[in-house]
Amino acid sequence: MHAMQYELTLPADYDTGIIRDRVARLGHLLDTWEGLGLKAYLLRERGRDGSPVNQYAPFYLWDTARGMNTFLWGGAFQRLSDDFGRPPVRQWTGVAYEEGGAARSPARVAVRCRRPVPDGAEWAAVMADAVRETGRLARQDGAVLAAAAVDTERWELVHFSLWEHETPAADGDVFRVLHVSAPGRARLPRGRQW
Structure with a gap:
């Protein structure tokens, strides 16, 4: 499993309805994309859920x-870059993935928590903790799914989770889910990824 995200930070006065309309028009195009487990089309709006910015961040x-x-x-991706400029694309190697108790429910919010892998840490212990945290998140009320991945260039761990309700039991940046394309979700390997 590979995790990926790019962020388009938009002006404070940007009409986020433009992003909502774009996703409504084009989101379905990845609903059958070969090799895609899932894509969550995410939006943060300045002043909502503690967000300091307007940001589209699938x-x-x-x-x-x-x-x-x-x-x-x-x-x-070229089409998106032509419209908004070429954003940096973050990539992480999968550590763990779990379906939540609300796996069949539509996702309303997503939470992304990024944190550094501490210097001097025993990597196996850090990754084992990440696997346990993924399982813990997936067992919370309203969890649709939870995943963990690591960027070994920056030594950064990311936990990502989707929730059926607006009060997720997770800490991190909160995003509104505009659409989910999940053609290969059933093929994403469960549990620890090594």
């Missing part, structure tokens, strides 16, 4: 590197 879980590469190099 989060992806890929079940194949080929699917991710086809998205990045095959034209889909």
Whole structure:
């Protein structure tokens, strides 16, 4: 599993309805994308849920590197870059994935928590903790799913979770879910990824 996210930070007075309309028009295009586990189309709005910015920040879980590469190099990402400028694309290697008790419910909010892997830490212990935290999040009331991944260039761990209600039992940046494309969600490997 590979996790990926890019962020388009928008002006404070930006009409976020433009993003909502774009997702309503185009979101379905990835509903059958080969190699995509899921894409959550995410939006933060300044002043809502503690967000200091307006930001469109889709989060992806890929079940194949080929699917991710086809998205990045095959034209889909080019169209977004042509419209908004080329954002940096963050990538993390999968550590854990779990379906939540509300797995069949539509996701309303997402939470992303990024934190550094501490210097001097025993990596196996940090990753084992990440696996346990993924399971803990997935067991919380209203959890649709939870995932953890690590960026070994920045030594950063990310926990990502989707929730059926607006009061998630997770800490981090809160996003509104505009749409979820999940053609390969059933193929995402459960549990620890090594």
